[in-house]
Amino acid sequence: MADMNRRSSTGPSALGSRNCDDPHINYKEIAYLAKFLTPQANIYSRKRTGFCAQCQRELKQAIKRARHMGLMPFVA
Amino acid sequence: MKLYEGMFLLDNQAVRENWGRAKASITDILAKHGAKVITARHWEERKLAYPIKGRTRGTYLLAFFECGNEGVNQMRRDFEIDDRVLRYLLVNAEALPAGELEKSQAEGAAEFTLPTPPVEERVTAERAVFGELADRPVVDRSRASAPAPDEGDAAEGEESEIETPAVGEGV
Structure with a gap:
């Protein structure tokens, strides 16, 4: 029963799967990064984004860099 | 390099x-x-x-x-x-x-x-903290209990309201 309730790690996610060669994860691509923020500007979890661990880490890094430069909000 | x-x-x-x-x-x-x-x-x-x-x-x-x-x-x-x-x-x-x-x-x-x-x-320090709220006129809550159609008259009216019971008690 526990297995049935577990979320699939390979299934389609809310934001679709991502090719790991995608060059869009960059702190200057603000419109793209904004898709991975909640309305309060929190970063979506890996379950929600469907990213692999490395991509999620790059996403986190990019969003934090954008926040530091005043391109994205810390809270909205 | x-x-x-x-x-x-x-x-x-x-x-x-x-x-x-x-x-x-x-x-x-x-x-x-x-x-x-x-x-x-x-x-x-x-x-x-x-x-x-x-x-x-x-x-x-x-x-x-x-x-x-x-x-x-x-x-x-x-x-x-x-x-x-x-x-x-x-x-x-x-x-x-x-x-x-x-x-x-x-x-x-x-x-x-x-x-x-x-x-x-x-951006002033107030605006940085309160955003748009900093631009709103300050409302004194202690005096805003009575509906005030005109600000000038309301201020005088409220003062007389406070004074009246005080006079009544004295008499």
Whole structure:
């Protein structure tokens, strides 16, 4: 029963799967990064984004860099 | 020598005075610490996501340069001191992005002109904390219990209301 309730790690996610060669994860691509923020500007979890661990880490890094430069909000 | 990418948030006031001088102030600091500046260009003028040092708008300068690691640590100090630099970000770059060199060279052309950054409203400490709320007139809650159609009359009316029971008690 526990297995049935577990979320699939390979299934389609809310934001679709991502090719790991995608060059869009960059702190200057603000419109793209904004898709991975909640309305309060929190970063979506890996379950929600469907990213692999490395991509999620790059996403986190990019969003934090954008926040530091005043391109994205810390809270909205 | 590694390739670095530098993004600098510049004060619009410095940009309004002279973009060339504002840009030179950055490239001079880079060159001072032994960096070889490959490109430096105007990236964008935009509204900031949150006020930084009282500014709501700023101009971004994007530069790519080659530098040794000691130079990077020393130049950080200079960027911290420079008043025109509101924020800066230095990151390793794998390679120079395609088209970056052309965009940078286009800026050097004689016909290149930069649109003047729009005038911004200086953010006071109150506005930075309370945002739009800081602009609202202050309402004194202790006196606003009675509906006041006219402010001048209401102030007098309320005073007399307070006085009347006091007089009644005295008599």
